[in-house]
Amino acid sequence: xxxxxxxxxLQPTLKIAQELLGKFLIHNIGKKRIVGxxxxxxxxxxxxxxxxxxxxxxxxxxxIMFGPAGQAYVYLIYGMYYCFNVVTGxxxxxxxxxxxxxxxxxxxEDIYPRLQTxxxxxxxVCRYLKIDKKLNGIDLTGNVLWMEDRxxxxxxSQIGRAKxxxxxxxxxxxxxxxxxxxx
DNA sequence: AGATTGATCCAT
DNA sequence: TGGATCAATCTG
Numbered sequence: 001x002x003x004x005x006x007x008x009x010l011q012p013t014l015k016i017a018q019e020l021l022g023k024f025l026i027h028n029i030g031k032k033r034i035v036g037x038x039x040x041x042x043x044x045x046x047x048x049x050x051x052x053x054x055x056x057x058x059x060x061x062x063x064i065m066f067g068p069a070g071q072a073y074v075y076l077i078y079g080m081y082y083c084f085n086v087v088t089g090x091x092x093x094x095x096x097x098x099x100x101x102x103x104x105x106x107x108x109e110d111i112y113p114r115l116q117t118x119x120x121x122x123x124x125v126c127r128y129l130k131i132d133k134k135l136n137g138i139d140l141t142g143n144v145l146w147m148e149d150r151x152x153x154x155x156x157s158q159i160g161r162a163k164x165x166x167x168x169x170x171x172x173x174x175x176x177x178x179x180x181x182x183x
Numbered sequence: 184a185g186a187t188t189g190a191t192c193c194a195t
Numbered sequence: 196t197g198g199a200t201c202a203a204t205c206t207g
Binding site: 053056059060061075076077078079080081 | 187188189190191192193
Binding site: 175 | 201202203204206
């Protein structure tokens with residue numbers, strides 16, 4: 001097993017957002033585990049990024065984004081869905097990578113609830129992986145929820161780049177090509 | 184295109 | 196304290 005460690009999470013946010021493509025996201029629940037391969041991410045970078053929750057400063061919700069890299073930031077959106085992010089950036093610099101889509105994995109000891117086709121939205125990622133607010137702030141180098149490199153790299157030529165989804169209100173930042181996906 | 188749903192945040 | 200807003204999803 002090659003679990004992503006703190007030196008991975010200390011890299012620049014935009015680099016992490018790309019590097020996470022092809023990595024595996026794993027949630028241990030008791031003796032079972034749910035696994036997905038990451039296929040789409042979005043980066044949220046710094047106080048000036050109007051699309052980021054952190055752009056209005058520190059609040060109880062966004063405090064976690066100002067913390068050290070390598071923790072989970074899980075929030076409820078539209079009253080119904082959870083979104084899972086990895087906190088990046090040094091302490092006091094708010095940044096995170098949202099996991100937008102995964103390919104469910106169904107081999108070995110990994111369990112696989114129903115869904116076989118790739119998820120196509122962050123709410124579905126959390127529903128599949130059974131991630132909710134209880135996991136907010138959890139250390140991603142621990143043994144409950146983590147990411148690992150299983151040696152299946154995504155070639156640079158296979159990485160697509162696009163504007164982020166659902167952030168039309170964010171002025172010049174809405175045009176940043178901070179969404180990454182595998183073609 | 185509209186309904187859903189409730190936490191969050193800012194302005195009263 | 197009230198109400199607009201929201202990094203989404205499903206249904207029609």
